[in-house]
Amino acid sequence: xxxxxxxxxxxxxxxxxxxxxxxxxxxxxxxxxxxxxxxxxxxxxxxxxxxxxxxxxxxxxxxxxxxxxxxxxxxxxxxxxxxxxxxxxxxxxxxxxxxxxxxxxxxxxxxxxxxxxxxxxxxxxxxxxxxxxxxxxxxxxxxxxxxxxxxxxxxxxxxxxxxxxxxxxxxxxxxxxxxxxxxxxxxxxxxxxxxxxxxxxxxxxxxxxxxxxxxxxxxxxxxxxxxxxxxxxxxxxxxxxxxxxxxxxxxxxxxxxxxxxxxxxxxxxxxxxxxxxxxxxxxxxxxxxxxxxxxxxxxxxxxxxxxxxxxxxxxxxxxxxxxxxxxxxxxxxxxxxxxxxxxxxxxxxxxxxxxxxxxxxxxxxxxxxxxxxxxxxxxxxxxxxxxxxxxxxxxxxxxxxxxxxxxxxxxxxxxxxxxxxxxxxxx
Ligand code: ACO
Numbered sequence: 001x002x003x004x005x006x007x008x009x010x011x012x013x014x015x016x017x018x019x020x021x022x023x024x025x026x027x028x029x030x031x032x033x034x035x036x037x038x039x040x041x042x043x044x045x046x047x048x049x050x051x052x053x054x055x056x057x058x059x060x061x062x063x064x065x066x067x068x069x070x071x072x073x074x075x076x077x078x079x080x081x082x083x084x085x086x087x088x089x090x091x092x093x094x095x096x097x098x099x100x101x102x103x104x105x106x107x108x109x110x111x112x113x114x115x116x117x118x119x120x121x122x123x124x125x126x127x128x129x130x131x132x133x134x135x136x137x138x139x140x141x142x143x144x145x146x147x148x149x150x151x152x153x154x155x156x157x158x159x160x161x162x163x164x165x166x167x168x169x170x171x172x173x174x175x176x177x178x179x180x181x182x183x184x185x186x187x188x189x190x191x192x193x194x195x196x197x198x199x200x201x202x203x204x205x206x207x208x209x210x211x212x213x214x215x216x217x218x219x220x221x222x223x224x225x226x227x228x229x230x231x232x233x234x235x236x237x238x239x240x241x242x243x244x245x246x247x248x249x250x251x252x253x254x255x256x257x258x259x260x261x262x263x264x265x266x267x268x269x270x271x272x273x274x275x276x277x278x279x280x281x282x283x284x285x286x287x288x289x290x291x292x293x294x295x296x297x298x299x300x301x302x303x304x305x306x307x308x309x310x311x312x313x314x315x316x317x318x319x320x321x322x323x324x325x326x327x328x329x330x331x332x333x334x335x336x337x338x339x340x341x342x343x344x345x346x347x348x349x350x351x352x353x354x355x356x357x358x359x360x361x362x363x364x365x366x367x368x369x370x371x372x373x374x375x376x377x378x379x380x381x382x383x384x385x386x387x388x389x390x391x392x393x394x395x396x397x398x399x400x401x402x403x404x405x406x407x408x409x410x411x412x413x414x415x416x417x418x419x420x421x422x423x424x425x426x427x
Contacts (some may be wrong), residue, residue: 014037083100131381138256157248169197169385170187193220240254242395268362271302308358315360325371
């Protein structure tokens, strides 16, 4: 642990301990600041604030490093599976062969939804955004699984976590089926987690669905790459919602709502829409100029990141996967050429260099998902599906942390000071 930090405020000196993690920056423990000085810290967007301690995921944004429980994301994406990464995030270590088999079996036993939940879908308009459906249906799970909502019971917490991981593909696939007017397909538990999701999404009851191993493997990789990302906006939302003791299904619904925004999970949809709008590489300079123009709100979607000031390591894996998938599927999509060219031009442009703006995970994922056959509105749903394991792992960690308190930020008040009410007749 480094030395204490001394602060002089209002003629008084107070001292604060500096805490060190395993790796990464030290943090100044300011929990006693208000009691000692009567002052708060001001940090909109939490750019310099650690809201919790966590042993799940580590990011070094300057170096472009992402570790889950210590394992680099590129090794996990290339060599592991989404089920194994889920076990790792939830339990802290890689499973033995038997543990992985048992975990996969357990997840497969929770894939079905209560039949009554299917009727919820019919209440939505057919053109509803599938994220709107996800928010509603996932929140509604709390009304169906009362036997796993006692958050103080670790066993119930684990059952709720398994339920959420297992049911998310079913819920997501049903949201898609509803939008295209096709019948829902029940899960088939002899398939892999990802294969089962693909079949429920693209299969029809009238014929057998053949899973393409290239697509199955690319999809699994996308799930791994989105599984967790430490204290991002949606994960912090899940933790904040959970800090009041809310049940896990409600907390994950809150996370889904936050993820929906275009600055977060909605960016892959926005990135592909932008690439399609650009259309051909010759129009790239026009869009680069717009992104640099202070008076134009346009931003290059899929570029820039709050934490990564270097390549997002997930973008590197996905950039490679995009070429592989499109090649193997024999798809020649001009959008991929536009993306590659845009990446090269932006990386050499002084504006992007100065501001350390690099492609993020969303830049290439849309190209792959579109090649697989997903409409853009489903992109964020797939992100939510994969991120559910990260959310539940973080939520479990928070509930079992003895230092956990209800999340309650302070503010710098800039409104009117105390003033007397004036009756409307005198205003
Ligand atoms: N295009 C053009 N300029 C940009 C971009 C961009 N994509 N991103 C940031 N900038 C500029 C800003 O205009 C700002 O310039 P200024 O200093 O002259 O005002 C500077 O870079 C810093 O931008 P901030 O918004 O302050 O950076 P912040 O860390 O808060 O934002 C964010 C990060 C929201 C991701 C931002 O880069 C962005 O909007 N990117 C596009 C959306 C996107 O791809 N989101 C996906 C994020 S990854 C994920 O959620 C999984």
